[in-house]
Amino acid sequence: MHVALRSDPLDPFQELAAFSAGLEGARSGASSIFIGTMRDFNEGENVAAMFLEHYPGMTEKFLERIAAEAAERWPLDALYLEHRVGEIQPAEAIVVIGVWTAHRGDAFAACRYLIEELKSRAPFWKRETRPDGPRWVAGNTPS
Numbered sequence: 001m002h003v004a005l006r007s008d009p010l011d012p013f014q015e016l017a018a019f020s021a022g023l024e025g026a027r028s029g030a031s032s033i034f035i036g037t038m039r040d041f042n043e044g045e046n047v048a049a050m051f052l053e054h055y056p057g058m059t060e061k062f063l064e065r066i067a068a069e070a071a072e073r074w075p076l077d078a079l080y081l082e083h084r085v086g087e088i089q090p091a092e093a094i095v096v097i098g099v100w101t102a103h104r105g106d107a108f109a110a111c112r113y114l115i116e117e118l119k120s121r122a123p124f125w126k127r128e129t130r131p132d133g134p135r136w137v138a139g140n141t142p143s
Contacts (some may be wrong), residue, residue: 001079005039005060007086012096014041015055019098028077028100032107036114041091042128042137047090048119049129054085059123066117070099074106081114084126 001058002019012035014033040047067079080098088094099110119140126137 001067001071003060003063003079003081005063005083007055007084008068009092010082010084010089010096012093015082015096016080016098019103020079020100022080024099027102029102030104030107031098031100032104032109033098033112035093036095036115038090038091039093040090045132047128047130047132051087051127051129052085052094053125053127055123059067059085062122063118066114066121069117070110070113074099074101074110075105076101076110079110079114083118083124114123 002079003061010031015031038047038050062079063081063121067081070076071079078098079099080096083095084093095115099107099114101107101110128135128137
């Protein structure tokens with residue numbers, strides 16, 4: 001299981017390829033991947049950049065907790081969860097989630113669970129840079 005925060009840009013496909021290359025054998029018959037990227041708009045307004053604030057220590061524990069919850073609910077062979085913090089530019093990856101399981105239903109369900117928990121409960125705060133100045137985002141977009 002890999003769970004981490006990072007402030008530097010990440011290449012989701014390179015990270016997932018490196019992680020999955022280290023998995024043993026051919027146990028997993030399915031994998032499900034979610035990559036969330038920053039849009040250059042929100043609520044009909046242009047967005048030039050975003051700063052993603054977090055509470056050090058608390059945020060990492062939350063990510064580890066939801067990863068453990070997913071591993072308890074579904075028979076996962078492996079799990080990868082990496083989330084950006086700090087300054088993020090449009091088109092950059094914000095979050096990468098990968099789950100490997102024996103069957104696709106478990107892979108889809110666990111991956112969806114992880115992103116929905118992140119979007120609804122994770123201790124992150126977003127400040128967008130917009131043409132009219134910075135703005136804190138009050139809530140997340142619906143799924």
